[in-house]
Amino acid sequence: MATPKLAPFTGDEITAYAMKQIEPDVVAAYPITPQTEIVMNFSQYVADGKVSTEMIPVESEHSAMSACVGAACAGARTMTATSANGLALMWEILYIAASTRLPIVMPVVNRALSAPINIHCDHSDSMGTRDSGWLQIYCENAQEVYESIILAVKIAERADIQLPVMVCQDGFITSHAVEGVEVFEDKAVKDFIGEYKPRFSLLNVEKPVTVGPLDLQDYYFEHKRQQSEGITNALKVIPEVFKEFEKAFGKKHDFVDGYRLDDAEVAICVLSSTAGTARGVVDNLRDKGQKVGLLKPRFFRPFPREAIAKKLSHLKAVAVLDRSEAFSGEGGPLFSEVKAALYDEKSHPSVINYIFGLGGRDIFEKDIEKVYTDLLEVAGTGKIKEKIHFLGVRD
């Protein structure tokens, strides 16, 4: 196979580049580390006249998302980007964007939430928004970030989905590392996403509509029921978008990415960049004859329960690695949901949880090897000594 032509980009740079190719009608954003370079680079494209996007520099993230809601209601293809405390400040409007069924696409550069103040990677920001009604895609590297953003536009805008999408990448680890990325032709991207045909537009005086009305005991519940249907429907129809993407660009996407799982006895389940590091460990341990595998969910919303259960239910033991703590006393958010996903299966593996990498604490191959060692012991004895572990923290 010929090596594809790769160009150097950081995760942030390739995000801005994807946005340039998409050329949304409106981008309203506020810079925050480690997302800053996205806004910086995209603003440069606007200033240089490379895109016709209306760039709205706002005074806070609450305003950024509010402006995005307004723009989307006006019928504009709308994007923004944020991180951590910025995402937290958007909170109220995140729900409004999702509930008003506005197909906004937002790259999120994952960063720890304060306090204490920390600018480095963990998933506490986006995991906290998991019930907001947004779709969530998690990316391993710059290439995935690039392709996922283009994919997200198509998913968000589908008539049978009409929901906003977050495309998450690991702060600094992905956002500030230079990697080789295969980029598509501008025209191919434009052709794939197509012309945006909004469901309605406040600017269309021929067909006036009312948006965001008071909705009390009589209809609110019906609207939530619809929203629930939207997310369930997303699970059904997103595979069609995967197929269209493959047809357009020759690249496969799926809800989950399994690695050497078929004959495995134990596996790690982890999101984003850490899955890459774990893949190398799987290869090393496989060379030593150990039956280990890896599952990287690409989507967390909608939660791909069936795909996860299909990949993991035959195993003896699974470790779910969470880069955030949900403070439930019962482990991280990915752990809770993966465990629940396996409950309905006839047989299921023992599942343990490792919380790791909070505030950017680096995770090394030896840490992941330790998890596999623990897993093989659980698989061998059938006993879980400890359900929730903290990987890489000092005692």
Place this chain on the structure above:
Amino acid sequence: MTKKGWKDIPIGGLIEKGGTAKEYKTGDWRTFIPVKDEAKCIDCMICWVYCPDSCIKVKDGKMTGFDLDYCKGCGICASVCPVKCISMEKEKK
């Protein structure tokens, strides 16, 4: 009126027409209503300017009465009237 089910309404709380606030009669929970003394009124329109619910009816430059579908009985019209021709009276229901 039978209410529609979730499959039969537009998604996202969208209402597929404008000006729907008019259909929502907000004047059903007041205690007082404004009453005008026709003899004193000078048609100065100060009440029309101040009414927060646009309930002052006007025809051919004359103040012709109150739109009680929306009047909440706040009494601002009575308060601002320069000739004190509007009084707030307890509504008989």
Place this chain on the structure above:
Amino acid sequence: MKNLVEVRWHGRGGQGAKSAAQFLAEAALDSGKYIQSFPEYGPERAGAPIRAFTRISDKAINIHSGVTNPEVVVVIDTTLITPQVLDGLGEDGILIVNSSESPSEIRKSLGYKGGKVASVDATKIALETVKLPMPNTPMLGALLKVTPIVPMKALEGRIRNKFLKKIGEEKTNANLEAIKRAYNEVNVE
């Protein structure tokens, strides 16, 4: 050479360690390799010691951890040549420093017996060519002499591509001259 090569750069904020790590990676990318390059982000300020990393491989790079056991360590700032720069550098490692001292003197002061040690007076070269105390580009020249992980042509192409628009023909050529001089003047032992 091992399939995956990891290079660690030591410099001070403002000396271009991050850029050097990136230029090397991009030159490798242009010659068909897979790459990663990233700085270590701490409190950022000019003059503070910083580290940056380059990974180069024939295969796609999946690992996303920091670099702990580099094959090559490059020290851009003379005042940072302390035993700390040897952290994780193996017995067959390569150490390249910006110094007017000879490699044997460097070995002696650091107590490093393994691999290769190379030294070049990159600051002097930078002052004479670029007319600025920016020792990052000459250190790239020295690196390619000691370990040809990327072809010189690819590096020159990248530097030209990056610099021309930004600093013009004359200064770009001065940087290319700095790279060549360091390539020729580096001492290896």
